[in-house]
Amino acid sequence: MPLFNRLIAEGIGTFWLVLGGCGSAVLAAAFPEVGIGLVGVSIAFGLTVLTMAFSIGHISGCHLNPAVTIGLTVAGRFSKVDVFPYICAQLLGGFVGAIILYLIASGSGDYDLASHGLASNGYDMHSPGGYTLVAALVCEIVMTFMFLFIILGATDERAPAGFAPIAIGLGLTLIHLISIPVTNTSVNPARSTAPALIEGGIALGQLWLFWVAPIIGAVCAALMYKQVSAKN
Secondary structure: OOHHHHHHHHHHHHHHHHHHHHHHHHHHOOOOOOOOHHHHHHHHHHHHHHHHHHHHHHHHOOOOOHHHHHHHHHOOOOOHHHHHHHHHHHHHHHHHHHHHHHHHHOOOOOOOHHHHOOOOOOOHHHOOOOOOHHHHHHHHHHHHHHHHHHHHHHOOOOOOOOOHHHHHHHHHHHHHHHHHHHHOOOOOHHHHHHHHHHHOHHHHHOOOHHHHHHHHHHHHHHHHHHHHOOOO
16 A cells, blocks of 8 residues: 555544544533543544544554554564654644644633643643652553553454454553543553644643653563564
8 A cells, every 4th residue: 555545544543533532522521411421531532443443454554643653663563664654644633633623622612722621631730630740651651551462462463353443442442441530541642742732831741751651651562562472
């Protein structure tokens, strides 16, 4: 598949992840009387990956995440020369998703960017549960580790064919159920960057953690999976 086609697919997929996942948090999580809450937001993020994995997995691999792209490269599943273009496409797609979300959210008279935000990630005072930087760092490393480990296992040529998107989507749902109170769940630098660029302030100041931790977790998962899945 030509690189251009794959980049378009990655951009659209990451756009959907940010709009669908962050959108559920901003627009529907606490909507009067019918709010979907933490469980609903977790399911929404899982569904974005599940639907895109079936839609574009055969085109681009459906990474939608710079940490996943880097982790797959370390695991020997992805070409090094395509890493930078993929990450650029993911960042652009995510940013467009955040812009569209802001345009929709700002259509409500009750919405204010400074107070409501766009579901950005954070720690300390910007953590939903007030969790510390250390707690956030550990959480994001471990959650991304498990996410990439699930991806590598589910897409292994020895795994049952056709079920990878389900395992990956459910894995991301579970990760959100665990970590939304801690960091609002990133495990994805593109997902974190998109709203932070629009919100600015503390969201942008804390963005570094949501690049560093997911990449560390993904690299560790890639190295671990190579060991445990070795055929001899």
